[in-house]
Amino acid sequence: MPNLLAGKVGIISGALNEKSIAWKVAQKAHAEGARFVLTNAPLAMRMGEINALAEECNAPIIAADATSVEDLEKLFSGAQEQLGGKIDFVLHSIGMSPNIRKGKHYGELNYDWFQKTLDISALSLHKMLHVAEKQDALNEWGSVVALSYIAAQRAFLDYTDMSQAKAVLESIARSYGQRLGKQKKVRVNTVSQSPTKTTAGAGISGFDAFYDYADKLSPLGNAPAEACADYCISLFSDLTRYVTMQNLMHDGGFSTTGISEEMVEVLTKANL
Numbered sequence: 495m496p497n498l499l500a501g502k503v504g505i506i507s508g509a510l511n512e513k514s515i516a517w518k519v520a521q522k523a524h525a526e527g528a529r530f531v532l533t534n535a536p537l538a539m540r541m542g543e544i545n546a547l548a549e550e551c552n553a554p555i556i557a558a559d560a561t562s563v564e565d566l567e568k569l570f571s572g573a574q575e576q577l578g579g580k581i582d583f584v585l586h587s588i589g590m591s592p593n594i595r596k597g598k599h600y601g602e603l604n605y606d607w608f609q610k611t612l613d614i615s616a617l618s619l620h621k622m623l624h625v626a627e628k629q630d631a632l633n634e635w636g637s638v639v640a641l642s643y644i645a646a647q648r649a650f651l652d653y654t655d656m657s658q659a660k661a662v663l664e665s666i667a668r669s670y671g672q673r674l675g676k677q678k679k680v681r682v683n684t685v686s687q688s689p690t691k692t693t694a695g696a697g698i699s700g701f702d703a704f705y706d707y708a709d710k711l712s713p714l715g716n717a718p719a720e721a722c723a724d725y726c727i728s729l730f731s732d733l734t735r736y737v738t739m740q741n742l743m744h745d746g747g748f749s750t751t752g753i754s755e756e757m758v759e760v761l762t763k764a765n766l
C-alpha cells in the first residue's frame with residue numbers, strides 16, 4: 495500500500511551510515527510520503543554520511559546528543575518549526591555502550607560507563623518523551639518506536655550492560671505509553687529486532703557467531719534491517735492505532751523457538 499505515511503511528519507534518530515536500521519526507516523518513510531527531520535549525535539555528524547540521506551529524503555538535519563535535555567529541546571522545537579507543526583512519529587534508534595566498545599566482559603564492567611550506557615541507550619527515550627510532552631509537540635494518534643533486543647529478557651552475556659539498558663528502555667516505553675496514551679492517544683512501543691550487521695551490532699564480541707546462531711534457530715531466518723524498517727513504518731501508520739505499550743518481537747520466530755533442524759545438524763556434525 496503506497497503513501498502509508500502521506501501527510502505525516504516525524505523525527506528519525508540514529509542514521510549513522512547506510513547499514514543503520516534508521517537509515518532504512520528514513521528511506522521507507524520518505525517513499526511512503528512522510529516528511530521528517532533527521533537527527534544524530536554531533537560526533538556522529540562528523541562522519542558526514544547522513545548528508546547523503548538528508549539529500550535523498552529532502553530532510554533537514556538537527557544535531558542532538560540524546561543524553562542532553564537542552565539538545566532535545568532544540569531538536570523538538572526545531573523540528574516543529576521546520577516541518578510546520580506537531581510531530582506524528584518518532585524513531586528512537588540509539589544505542590551505545592562504552593563497556594562494549596572497550597571490550598569489558600560482564601564481570602568487569604566500569605560503573606561510570608554503565609551509567610553512560612543507560613543514559614544513552616535507555617534514559618534518552620524518557621528524555622525525548624519528556625521534552626515532547628513539555629512542548630506538547632506530538633499530534634494525537636502519534637506513534638513512537640524505539641529499537642530493542644531480546645537480551646532484555648534473556649541472558650546474552652556478551653551484550654553486557656546493554657541488556658540492562660534494553661530492559662529499562664522497554665519499561666520506559668510501557669510507562670510513557672500509558673501516560674501519553676491517556677493524554678494524547680499517542681502510542682509508544684519497542685521493536686525487538688534480530689541481530690543485524692550494523693556498526694552498533696558488529697561492535698559486540700562474538701557477534702558473527704550469535705548472528706549465525708539466531709539465523710539457524712529462527713524459522714524465517716534473521717530479520718534484515720529493511721524488514722525492520724517496514725515494521726516501523728506500519729507502526730507509524732494509522733493501521734496500528736491501538737497497538738501500544740508493547741515490546742514487539744521482530745525476529746523471524748527466534749524468541750519462541752526451542753531448537754531447529756539446522757541447529758541439530760550443526761551440533762550433530764560437531765560431535766562426530
Ligand SMILES: NC(=O)c1ccc[n+]([C@@H]2O[C@H](COP(=O)([O-])OP(=O)(O)OC[C@H]3O[C@@H](n4cnc5c(N)ncnc54)[C@H](O)[C@@H]3O)[C@@H](O)[C@H]2O)c1
Nearest residue numbers: 508510514515535538560588589641689690692693694695
Ligand atoms: N544491530 C543489531 O544487531 C541490533 C539488534 C536489535 C536492536 N538494535 C538497536 O537498533 C538501534 C540502532 O542501531 P543500529 O544497529 O542501526 O546501529 P547504528 O550504529 O547504525 O546506530 C546506532 C546509533 O546511535 C547513535 N548514537 C549513539 N550515541 C548517541 C547519542 N549520545 N545521541 C544520539 N545518538 C547517538 C549513533 O550515532 C548511531 O547512529 C539501537 O538501539 C540498537 O541497540 C540493533
